[in-house]
Amino acid sequence: MENQNLNLLDRALGLDGPSEPWPLSGRVVLIEDCVETSGSFVLHQLVKRSLSPTSSNVIIFVAFANPFSHYDRILRKLGCNLVTQRDNKRFIFFDMLMLRCPDVDEGKSSEGGLVLLYEKILKTICGLPGDKKDYVTIMIDDISLVEVAANGGSDYVLDFLHYCHALTSEFDCSLITLNHEDIYSSMERPTLILQMEYLADILIKAEPLSTGLATDVHGQLTVLNKGTSHRLGRSGNKIHNFHYKLYVVLWRKKLVISIDKGYSSEKRSFRRTYHVNGRLGFWNLNTLCVTHLLNG
């Protein structure tokens, strides 16, 4: 059943193999998006994969953009209950929506808030039981708001990110961050995004189609996997380019939102469009609604 639910994105990220060892451990993932296409769906997909029952990952989710209820509702539709995961200490949520580093003097104070945040993360990781310490994923949503919280001190944000990156080698945890690349595209020397792109092992970019709007394709996704030569012996870069569409799927009277890729440049195949099953009825959603009976 798991294999059927994997989609091309998972395969591109290397998540189609066995869940242990976690293929993303020790790696940095950067998700880039823009105003027209939001890349947060990749984040949700990664949360779902990390919290699958076969893996023993712990997620530390540092949220600057949305409150817990937002992610809870979305992941519930994807088949993952964040409330129980939070109770089981597999999903640790840091709500940073109201974080504002005091700007009394620009020097120390802006840094102060981020340093505290880093210490909090470190303390959480160290406080985990031994077996779980190896499979930590740190997710940050999103970096541009960390900059705002630091009152524009991108140096402090970079320091914070470097420290988090150090954690990936120290504790073998994976770091997944989201940023908006169109903010930096007009800058002369966008240090922050350049450094993040350099550090990232996997770069995922969500862009709108160059041809404009389309009703059945939401955008295109480019996954650049800088293969490292350690562990599984993968080497060389792999670039995957997809068109994606987010839709609602009816699965045994439960709502499941899943990502389907229309076209993969590697495989040159189109996923079949799903037939509409009239028996379960329909309701007027703004998105394209198809019903699809899955097995299992």
Add this chain to the structure above:
Amino acid sequence: MKAAQTPHKKEVPCVFGRPPQLPITKIIRLSAALLARHRRCSTPTAALSLPPRVCSLRPESLSCRLSTIYSWHFTGKTKLCSVDAAMATTKPRLSSFSRNLSAVSSSQTPGVKCGPNGTMFVSSGIADLDKILGGGFPLGSLVMVMEDAEAPHHMLLLRNFMSQGLVHGQPLLYASPSKDPRGFLGTLPSPASLKHDKSRDRESEQEKGLRIAWQYKKYMGENQPNFDSHRDNKQDYCNEFDLRKPLERHYFTRQRVNCVGIQDSKNLAALQEHCASFLAQHQRNDGSCALAGRIAIQSLCAPQCEHSNMDWEMLSFIKSLKGMVRSSNAVVVITFPPSLLSLSSTKRWQHMADTLLSVAAIPDEDKELAKLLSGYQDMVGLLNVHKVARLNTQVPLILEATTFSIKLQKRRFLVLECLNQAPVDGSSGSSYGTSGSCSGSSKAGTLDF
């Protein structure tokens, strides 16, 4: 009597033509008797189509007669549609997913309606915009409107938004860089009088002739059944505003309308405090919605304000405002002129918005545009929908069109219409491509669609 019946298991749409000899009430009785035979079907529906010109009865009395006959024969499941609509509304089969997204939520506070994914909507004051955005502005969201320096069309949106809130009795906080923000309240429009509503609808009724609703799917969702009682109901979800009539004073002296001037304060701390105290009164308590609040901030980065060159200060203010509003039952509308901000700041502001709109001015007497678009003379400006709020869901909303023309009907009522291409001159021979879409056409000129 011509009767076309499709005895489908699910629904029974029956369409009747009207022979001139039979009186209307007899037709109704006959049709009711026919439907009674099909009572076994779960959702019997019928469409009665009559040419309104011939019909001497007033629609109200006819519907009364219909309702008495229907209630006599059936219980509960039939739905009464207005006679002029002439369509069969099929009630979808009751499954665990059917949701009653009625236009007026009867059990809850007026002006707030439930939406998907646990969100609640308030109206933006413009019915067309509500339809485009899929219901209105969701509570807890931040709406940003990008102004055009050449024309104050964002004020139209803001006025309708504020008036709608006041008409529904929702508290309002208004911040503006002008010297006297309270004076702006005098320019708010008033809901259009009911007399006008009725005459408009009657006109459109008479234009429609006989409609045989065998393609009922076409009409589904387009026209809501117009119950007569709703016309008298002042607490409509979205009112039609007459821009020439000012709002009666009792609306904004009765409840709390707070006006804040942002020109004189050194930084945004005072405004932030006002917003914080306002939003604290509208905290969301797990589902129950006491009263929705509205915050309207006009021209946040206007140059006459002292904070206008403090980029990070403004971003920080918006971020904290967004954080506060997510956990409260309120909507915040901020308008700002993007030309005054740096490019990267503009992008940051755009990313922070849940719903992003922009208005653009249309030059007068532009011959190129007049050739390209139909109805160019009536257009006041253009409205672009860049982003639609997706709270609690990751599925984006794909709109059929993102650019709409702002028109003033009879110079009073604001309507948004899709752009339509003017008929192509036969002699020119070239085709301009699809109509109403936003993919750029080569003849668009300076305007960016």
